[in-house]
Amino acid sequence: MQERFDLTGRVALVTGAGTGLGSGFATTLADAGAAVVLCGRREAPLVAVAEQITRAGGRAEAVTMDVTDAASVAHAFDRAGECFGDVNIAVCNAGVAQPGFAMELAEADWLKTIEVNLNGVWRVAQESAKRLAAAKKPGSIVNISSILGHRVAQAVAPYAASKGAVEQLTRALALEWARYDIRVNAIAPGYIATDMNREFFDTPPGQKMVSRIPQKRLGEIDDLAGALLLLASDAGRYMTGTTIAVDGGHLQSSL
Numbered sequence: 632m633q634e635r636f637d638l639t640g641r642v643a644l645v646t647g648a649g650t651g652l653g654s655g656f657a658t659t660l661a662d663a664g665a666a667v668v669l670c671g672r673r674e675a676p677l678v679a680v681a682e683q684i685t686r687a688g689g690r691a692e693a694v695t696m697d698v699t700d701a702a703s704v705a706h707a708f709d710r711a712g713e714c715f716g717d718v719n720i721a722v723c724n725a726g727v728a729q730p731g732f733a734m735e736l737a738e739a740d741w742l743k744t745i746e747v748n749l750n751g752v753w754r755v756a757q758e759s760a761k762r763l764a765a766a767k768k769p770g771s772i773v774n775i776s777s778i779l780g781h782r783v784a785q786a787v788a789p790y791a792a793s794k795g796a797v798e799q800l801t802r803a804l805a806l807e808w809a810r811y812d813i814r815v816n817a818i819a820p821g822y823i824a825t826d827m828n829r830e831f832f833d834t835p836p837g838q839k840m841v842s843r844i845p846q847k848r849l850g851e852i853d854d855l856a857g858a859l860l861l862l863a864s865d866a867g868r869y870m871t872g873t874t875i876a877v878d879g880g881h882l883q884s885s886l
Contacts (some may be wrong), residue, residue, distance in 0.1 A: 638863065643661075647725035648670055649680060661684045723751070725747060733788045744793050745789065769812035774797050780819055816875070819878070
């Protein structure tokens with residue numbers, strides 16, 4: 632069973648890899664043996680994470696990518712091929728949130744959220760699949776959704792809509808690409824502690840939100856590692872079109 636989770640010889644590309652969940656995903660894949668291409672718009676954070684992975688004995692390369700630009704996406708895959716070979720694992724993690732009540736939301740904020748969170752996932756997944764199919768190689772695409780793709784909260788309509796669409800896109804692509812031995816799955820994280828949100832969750836409103844999680848705690852980035860490795864590796868080779876919620880039971884909380 633341990634061999635099934637081993638990613639030695641695989642090449643993984645992670646978007647939004649400079650901070651937060653993305654850096655955790657990249658580190659998890661590298662620890663499992665994959666060579667990792669870290670992608671994002673800002674080079675400095677990518678380089679910092681790549682250096683951490685390299686110091687730990689892994690293989691990593693930082694490549695700038697803008698998921699709203701198809702040429703930028705293609706260039707990143709080209710660079711991945713030059714550095715390590717064909718990408719076998721693509722983690723579509725890049726995302727943004729534009730909080731605001733729906734009646735007051737600017738159209739530009741709606742469009743930006745959909746462009747990054749949905750269209751960006753589509754571009755990266757499509758580029759990955761086209762290259763895998765052309766090379767006649769199997770692969771795994773893991774889209775990062777959210778529990779807000781299943782239920783809703785106040786003032787996040789664009790984000791919730793985009794994540795719901797990512798889940799339906801995941802199922803549609805899984806159906807189309809299974810014939811090429813390309814698996815497409817998703818992870819739906821709940822509230823995960825990161826450097827950007829820890830301070831808020833220490834406040835009374837933040838603690839009130841945490842109290843509604845059945846496990847009564849925030850998730851840590853490392854709590855997502857098991858789901859990611861299952862979907863990326865041969866341990867999940869008969870899984871496609873599936874979403875795994877990692878949320879401390881939050882989706883099961885009482886209405």
